[in-house]
Each structure stands twice: as C-alpha cells, then as structure tokens.
Amino acid sequence: MTQMDGYAGKIAYVDLTKGTIDIQETPTDLKRDYLGGRGFGTKIISDRMDPLVDPLSPENIFVFASGPTTGTGIPLGSRYEVSTKSPLNDTLMSANSGGTFGWKMKKAGFDAIVFEGRSAKPVYLYLNEGAAELRDASSYWGMDVHATTDAFLSDLGDKKAKIACIGPAGEKQSLLACVINDYDRAAGRSGAGAVLGSKNVKAVVATGNLSIEEADKDRLNAVKDRIRTKLQENGICEALTNYGTAVLVNIVNENYILPTHNFQSAHFENAENISGERMAETVLKKNSGCFACIVKCSRICEVDGVVNEGPEYEPMWAFGANLGIDDLNTVIKAAWECNKLGLDAIGTPTAIACAMEMQEKGYINNGPKFGEAAGIVELVRQIGLREGFGAELTDGSYRFAERHGHPELSMSVKKQDLPAYDPRGLQGHGLSYATSNRGGDHVYGYMISPEVLGAPEKLDPYTSDGKAAWVQVFQDLTAAIDASGMCLFSSFALDATDYADLTAATMGIDLDGPGFIRIGERIWNLQKLFNIKVGYTKADDTLPKRLLTEPLREGGPKGRVWEREPLLSEYYSVRGWDADGVPTDEKLRELGLK
Amino acid sequence: MQVTVKAFATLRNIMDSKFTEELEEGSTISDLLTTLMEKYSGLSDEIFEDGRRELKDFVNILVNGRNISFLNGLDTTLNNGDLVVLFPPAGGG
Numbered sequence: 001m002t003q004m005d006g007y008a009g010k011i012a013y014v015d016l017t018k019g020t021i022d023i024q025e026t027p028t029d030l031k032r033d034y035l036g037g038r039g040f041g042t043k044i045i046s047d048r049m050d051p052l053v054d055p056l057s058p059e060n061i062f063v064f065a066s067g068p069t070t071g072t073g074i075p076l077g078s079r080y081e082v083s084t085k086s087p088l089n090d091t092l093m094s095a096n097s098g099g100t101f102g103w104k105m106k107k108a109g110f111d112a113i114v115f116e117g118r119s120a121k122p123v124y125l126y127l128n129e130g131a132a133e134l135r136d137a138s139s140y141w142g143m144d145v146h147a148t149t150d151a152f153l154s155d156l157g158d159k160k161a162k163i164a165c166i167g168p169a170g171e172k173q174s175l176l177a178c179v180i181n182d183y184d185r186a187a188g189r190s191g192a193g194a195v196l197g198s199k200n201v202k203a204v205v206a207t208g209n210l211s212i213e214e215a216d217k218d219r220l221n222a223v224k225d226r227i228r229t230k231l232q233e234n235g236i237c238e239a240l241t242n243y244g245t246a247v248l249v250n251i252v253n254e255n256y257i258l259p260t261h262n263f264q265s266a267h268f269e270n271a272e273n274i275s276g277e278r279m280a281e282t283v284l285k286k287n288s289g290c291f292a293c294i295v296k297c298s299r300i301c302e303v304d305g306v307v308n309e310g311p312e313y314e315p316m317w318a319f320g321a322n323l324g325i326d327d328l329n330t331v332i333k334a335a336w337e338c339n340k341l342g343l344d345a346i347g348t349p350t351a352i353a354c355a356m357e358m359q360e361k362g363y364i365n366n367g368p369k370f371g372e373a374a375g376i377v378e379l380v381r382q383i384g385l386r387e388g389f390g391a392e393l394t395d396g397s398y399r400f401a402e403r404h405g406h407p408e409l410s411m412s413v414k415k416q417d418l419p420a421y422d423p424r425g426l427q428g429h430g431l432s433y434a435t436s437n438r439g440g441d442h443v444y445g446y447m448i449s450p451e452v453l454g455a456p457e458k459l460d461p462y463t464s465d466g467k468a469a470w471v472q473v474f475q476d477l478t479a480a481i482d483a484s485g486m487c488l489f490s491s492f493a494l495d496a497t498d499y500a501d502l503t504a505a506t507m508g509i510d511l512d513g514p515g516f517i518r519i520g521e522r523i524w525n526l527q528k529l530f531n532i533k534v535g536y537t538k539a540d541d542t543l544p545k546r547l548l549t550e551p552l553r554e555g556g557p558k559g560r561v562w563e564r565e566p567l568l569s570e571y572y573s574v575r576g577w578d579a580d581g582v583p584t585d586e587k588l589r590e591l592g593l594k
Numbered sequence: 595m596q597v598t599v600k601a602f603a604t605l606r607n608i609m610d611s612k613f614t615e616e617l618e619e620g621s622t623i624s625d626l627l628t629t630l631m632e633k634y635s636g637l638s639d640e641i642f643e644d645g646r647r648e649l650k651d652f653v654n655i656l657v658n659g660r661n662i663s664f665l666n667g668l669d670t671t672l673n674n675g676d677l678v679v680l681f682p683p684a685g686g687g
Contacts, residue, residue: 235652235683243603245686250602254679256659277603277611297686313686446687453685454652460664489687555659 004213006068006506007031008106012132014125016199017058017117021132026111032509033592036067038094039483039523040112041083045092046526048116051533055087055191056173056198058118064105064164064204065112067485068506071103071212071291074220075228076487077502078102078290085534086190086438087198088175088347088396089415092530093190093438096482097164098290099182101206104162108206119200124152124165129208137202144168144340145180148203158207165203166193167342169384173197175395176344176351176383184309184339185290190416190438191396193342215508223501227494231294234493236455240297241287245313246276248420253321255452255461256555257425259418260321261370262353263411263546266422267554270326274316278328295489303329303336311335311345314442317420318349323356324370334376341384347396348383350417352376354397355389357409364404408545414439414536424547425557426451428459428467431567432474434541437527443488445475455492462556464563468570473517479527480520522591525583529593538581541568595619595674597626603684608636617672623655624668626678640682652683 003009013022034043041063053059062084069077080102086093105113109130122137140148145167152163164181170193177193178186196202214220231237239247252258253271260268272278283303289296298309315335325331338345352368359367366389368379382390393400397417401410411418416439423430432445442448450470451461459470477496481488484503496513504511542548543562551559572579576587588594600612609630617626624647631637641653647668649655655662656679662670672678 235650236685239603239682239684240686243684247603247684248686251654251681251684254600254602254656254659254681255661277606443687448687449685452654454654454663455685458661458663461661462664492685556656556661557659 004215005031005508006072006212006214008109008111008210008212010110010130011112011114012110012127013114013116014132014134015117016115016119016123016201019119019134021134023132031068031507033519034523035480035483035503035519036070036111037065037079037081037096037483037485038083038479039519040065041081041094042092042523042526044112044114045083045085046530049085051085051092051530053085055085055090055195058199060085060195062115062192062195062199063112066102066106067483069502070485071106072214072506073292074224074486074502074506075231075292075294076490077292077485079482079485079487080105081482082179082187082192084192084195086192087173087194088191089439090534091190091414091438091536092527093192094482095178095187095189095192096443096488097179097181097185097187098487099185100291101162101164101181101185102485103291104206106212107210108208109210113204115199115201118198122200122202124201124203124205127204127206127208129210140202141171142168145342146183146340149183152203152205156205161205161207163203163205166196167340167384169342169394170194170197172384172386172394174343174384174386175399176347177342178344180339180342186339186345188344188346189441191344214506216505220502220505223498223505227498227502228294230493230498231490236453236492237295237489240295240489243276243280244287244297244299246279246299246316248313249275249316249320250277251452252421255425256552256557257422258317258321259411259420259422261324262322262357262409263418263422264357265554266425266552266557268321271321273326274320274328274331282328283332290487293487297489301332303332308336308339310339314420315345315349318346318353319376322353323349323376325373325376327373330373330376334380337377337380337384341381343380343384346419347417348380350411351383351393351397351400352379354401354410355393358401358404358406363406411544411546412440413543414540416440421448422547422552423543423562424552424560426461427464427563427567428461428470430543430547430562431467431471431571434543434564434568435471435571437524437531444478445471446478446488447471447474449492456495462560464567468567469574471571472574476517476520476524478520479523480516483519483523518591522593525588525591525593528583532582541581595621595672597672597676597678599626599630599678599680601680604682605637605640605680608640609634621672622668623657623662623670623672623678626672627668641680650683652685654681655679
C-alpha cells in the first residue's frame with residue numbers, strides 16, 4: 001500500500017553471510033523520532049550492534065537511508081546518508097550525498113537498506129519496486145566508479161537505474177574509501193567505502209517508479225512556495241548557482257584562514273589560480289544540480305578533452321593550497337581521479353600534504369614535495385590501488401604520520417583529517433571540529449556560515465563568547481537536516497521552522513522548529529554515546545597541537561591560536577553533559593534515550 | 595594616501611579585480627565606497643540595500659583580512675598601504 005507520509009514504507013535487512021533479505025515495514029516510531037538519513041543509520045546501528053566490533057568484520061552494520069523529504073519534489077530534497085562504524089576512526093559515522101540515488105531508492109520502494117554480515121563473493125543489491133535481490137557482482141569487481149556505473153546501466157538495459165557503488169579503493173579496503181553515486185557524487189568521509197568492500201558489496205542499484213505521496217499536499221505546496229522564494233532570494237544560494245562552492249577559495253584566503261602547506265600557514269599566494277572565478281573563466285562548461293534542486297551548485301568542467309562533474313571547494317583547496325599547487329588542471333584531474341577510484345577527496349590530498357611536510361622536514365626521503373604538481377594524479381591512483389608510495393597513505397594521514405614517528409603532523413581530529421578552514425582564526429568552527437561526532441569535519445556544524453559568510457548573522461570569528469551555544473544549535477540542526485533528506489545548503493536560506501513545516505506537512509505530524517532541532521539533538525547524543533562506548537573521552541575533543549600552540553603569522557588572525565578553554569567546558573555545559581563530556585541521565589531521559 | 599582594492603565573484607562584472615586607489619588622509623571605508631561608486635555604476639546595487647547606506651546581507655568587506663563588521667563598520671578608518679577586499683554575497687561548503 002502506498003504510504004501517505006513521504007516514505008517508501010520499507011526497510012530491507014540484508015544478511016550478506018546467509019544471502020537472505022528480510023523486508024520490513026519502516027517503523028512508525030523510528031520515523032517520528034529519527035526521521036531518516038543520519039537518524040535512521042544512527043538508531044539502527046545503535047540498537048543492533050556492539051560498538052566494539054571490528055569495523056571491517058562481518059559484524060559491522062552498514063546503512064543506506066533517505067529521508068522523508070527525499071524525492072518528494074521539495075526544492076533541495078534529494079539527499080541520502082550512509083552510516084556505519086568508521087574503519088578510519090571507530091566513530092559512528094554518517095556521510096551525506098545528493099544526486100538522484102536517494103530519490104530512486106524510494107521510487108524503488110525502500111527508505112533504507114541495512115547490510116550485515118559478509119558475502120563470500122562480490123555481490124550487488126538490486127532494488128526494483130518493492131523487491132530486493134542480491135546478485136553476483138564478480139564481473140564488476142576491479143572496475144572504477146565510472147566504468148562500474150556505465151556497465152550496470154548497459155548490462156541491465158535500464159538507463160533510468162541509479163547506482164551507488166565503491167571503486168577500487170573500497171575493494172582494497174583503503175580507510176579513505178568512500179561511496180559514490182551518480183558517477184561523481186560522494187558520501188565521502190570516514191572510510192565508509194572500505195566497509196562495503198569488506199562485505200564484498202560492490203553496489204546498490206535502484207530502479208522503479210513507485211509513487212511517493214505526502215500527507216498534506218495543500219499545506220506542503222504552500223510551504224514549498226515559501227521556501228522556494230526564500231532560496232531564490234538568498235544571496236549565498238544565488239552565488240552558489242553562479243560560481244559553485246569553489247568561490248570560497250578567494251574568500252577564505254582573503255580572511256587568512258586557507259590552510260596552506262599542511263596548515264603551516266593560512267594564506268596561499270596563488271589562490272587566484274585555483275579559485276572558483278578562475279574555474280568559471282577557463283574550464284567551466286555549465287552548472288548542474290541534484291534531484292529537485294533550484295540552486296544547482298555543481299560544476300561541469302572540461303580538462304584536456306575530458307568532461308566530468310566537480311570539483312568542489314574542498315578538493316580544490318586540498319589539492320591546491322594545502323599542497324602548494326596552483327595548477328588548476330592538475331587540481332581538477334586529481335579530484336576527478338579520487339571520484340573514479342572511490343576515494344575521499346579531502347582525506348586523500350590531506351594525507352599527501354602530511355607526506356609533503358614529512359619530506360620537507362626530512363622525516364622521510366621518498367615522499368612528494370610541496371608545489372610539485374607532476375606526479376600528483378599518479379600518486380592518487382597509487383593510493384586508490386594501495387600501490388607504491390600510495391600504499392603508505394591509503395589508510396590516511398594519521399596512521400602514516402604515526403608509523404613514521406610524527407603523529408603531530410597529521411592535521412586530524414580523531415584520526416580524520418581537517419577540511420579547508422584554519423580554526424586558529426575561527427574559534428567557533430574550531431569547537432565544531434573538536435567535538436564533531438565523526439572527527440575532523442566541516443559539515444556537522446558549519447560555523448563558517450556565521451563566522452565568515454554572515455549567515456544567519458555575522459559573528460566575530462576571533463572571539464569565543466556565546467559560540468558554544470551556536471555550535472550546539474548548528475550541530476543539532478544539521479543532524480536533523482541530514483535526517484530529513486534536505487540539502488545542508490538550504491540552511492543558508494531556511495530556518496528550523498521551515499524544515500519543521502516541510503517535514504510536518506510531508507509526514508502528517510505536528511512538529512515545530514524546536515521539535516525539529518530536538519530530533520537532531522537526539523541523533524547527536526546517540527552518536528556521542530556510541531563513541532563513548534568505543535573509548536573516546538574528553539581528551540579526544542581537541543585539535544592538532546600545531547593549531548593550539550603555533551600562532552598564525554599573517555593577516556587579520558595574525559598571532560592567534562585555537563583556544564580550547566573555556567569553549568569546551570561551556571559546550572559540555574550547554575549540551576547538558578557532565579564536565580567530562582558525558583551526557584547526563586537527565587539529558588538522556590529528556591531525549592527519550594533512557 | 596593609497597590603498598589596494600580587490601574585488602571578487604560577481605563584482606568583477608562591474609569593476610577590476612585588483613587596483614589601487616588614491617584617498618585623502620583619514621578616509622574611511624564609506625569614503626572609499628563613495629569614490630568607487632562614482633567610477634563603477636552598478637556597485638551600489640551590488641552592495642547596498644535599496645536606497646540605504648547599509649550593506650546587504652552577506653556582503654563582506656575586509657581590511658587587511660579583518661571584517662569591518664568587527665572594526666568600525668563603514669566608518670572604519672583606512673591607512674596608507676591598507677588592503678581592502680570586497681565580496682558580494684557568496685559562500686558554499
């Protein structure tokens with residue numbers, strides 16, 4: 001029976017060891033308390049799995065989940081999440097991706113897929129209008145992401161099918177491996193691709209055209225009109241249409257917070273050469289968007305006769321400024337190579353940056369050098385295939401730097417590398433890094449929005465006052481957005497009430513803005529409880545030593561480091577956690593977690 | 595005195611990306627913008643709210659890497675050799 005609440009109505013529980021699939025109705029309380037996406041993944045894994053399992057063992061659980069707004073036609077409602085215990089850092093991670101796969105998973109009849117166990121041979125999961133089937137994937141094993149996607153579309157004779165898959169990096173269980181859908185859309189971080197690789201799952205293929213019905217169409221249409229207008233009138237969303245995310249290269253550089261040479265400085269002299277403006281002048285062919293998107297921030301570029309989607313700001317920075325490379329074509333080709341191999345396009349180049357500093361300091365003698373573009377694309381290939389010097393880096397910067405006696409040169413939090421903003425000039429964003437439930441990360445609490453861009457209001461990036469409360473709201477709101485199926489970029493224009501109204505009209509429930517954020521808080525605390533059981537403590541809620549002790553040397557933030565206290569203590573307090581960062585019984589009862 | 599001005603994103607459709615500007619001693623950001631608006635038609639629409647001398651949401655102006663919102667706003671005094679950076683609404687993730 002068709003659901004009238006935005007959901008497809010079914011979850012497929014796949015036992016890869018036995019080769020069986022159990023299809024169950026999506027539980028009502030799961031929908032109400034966790035929405036979908038990151039919420040579904042976090043709750044399902046917390047309920048079904050011992051946090052201490054080896055992440056690359058059959059006992060780990062891997063969840064694909066869309067949200068109630070995914071694929072409903074709500075502008076920017078396109079997202080899905082993958083969740084699992086990260087093999088990179090043991091956290092309960094979720095990674096988000098757009099494109100069309102999340103929509104198609106629901107058209108194929110499923111809100112979520114839960115993989116358990118390990119297949120004896122390579123398989124893929126085929127979803128088609130309420131049916132789910134494990135099929136042999138031996139002929140696809142070894143193919144890169146693009147070839148895999150082409151081969152499925154061709155072999156199935158179904159051009160409307162959508163594919164999420166791993167590349168060779170996932171097969172090799174690189175801890176930088178990700179999951180990619182629609183050729184170039186990555187659920188990029190925390191090594192999720194290695195978990196699918198360990199389970200011998202090459203892909204999920206979704207097809208079909210089941211209807212997705214919302215509960216209160218009249219109300220929803222009115223809300224859609226309202227948010228469409230807000231998105232269209234928002235200056236940041238308009239800029240995303242015009243320049244894509246890479247417009248940030250110059251903005252962040254001029255604020256003197258663009259990490260350069262593995263965070264040794266925060267200003268790159270040649271940033272202009274790898275900027276969104278330069279991309280628009282030279283290699284850009286057109287822009288593109290996910291399902292139902294009216295912003296269309298993605299870039300379609302052509303380099304040396306090859307046309308692909310991307311790259312985004314993060315890999316532009318990570319292969320550019322952070323490696324001291326200003327050759328735009330190399331930066332783009334290296335980012336594309338990550339997508340083809342199924343590699344995290346942040347963690348891969350940041351591992352290279354770490355190796356470059358180790359080389360510069362003489363701690364290794366066979367590594368790459370800052371500023372040398374030649375050989376970077378080949379090094380990415382080696383990382384993806386666990387070959388040559390690339391094999392040294394394929395499990396990320398932390399393990400590499402530790403193995404060579406200098407873990408302090410890994411610019412990571414909880415073994416996951418930091419993205420493209422130097423927190424010494426961003427006190428709130430630094431707190432977000434230190435406390436993110438999946439380690440070094442910018443999309444679990446994007447404080448750049450108020451501290452650099454001025455949305456929803458301008459906050460002084462150099463001060464700590466009030467930032468703990470801001471970080472909590474950003475983290476919780478983001479968790480709820482990730483659960484709802486909406487794109488995080490919508491938050492430049494929308495507020496919690498908008499999301500609550502969209503969700504309530506879609507699902508046919510009562511929900512207000514604070515209630516929406518409360519769902520995110522529940523998810524956040526549940527992730528945190530998992531991580532505590534894994535062994536994470538207050539001591540891990542910090543940043544690399546360099547960012548605490550080596551002041552920036554130029555520009556506005558000259559002389560600044562990231563000040564951990566009193567920010568961290570204030571953060572624990574506003575979260576209702578004890579002084580060691582553990583959620584109190586009272587907080588857990590309040591959230592329905594105890 | 596002389597300041598260097600850099601403009602980014604869509605502002606480059608109406609003005610040069612980098613140039614120097616001669617100003618009287620003691621000039622402010624507001625004075626600089628007045629000078630620039632006389633030279634570059636369309637700049638006012640890009641950075642100011644309609645009919646008001648108030649920066650649009652998400653417009654950011656930096657002096658030597660510091661946002662003027664946390665200096666003295668449009669009244670921030672400029673000094674010889676300063677770098678002034680103009681950003682229209684822009685962002686990403």
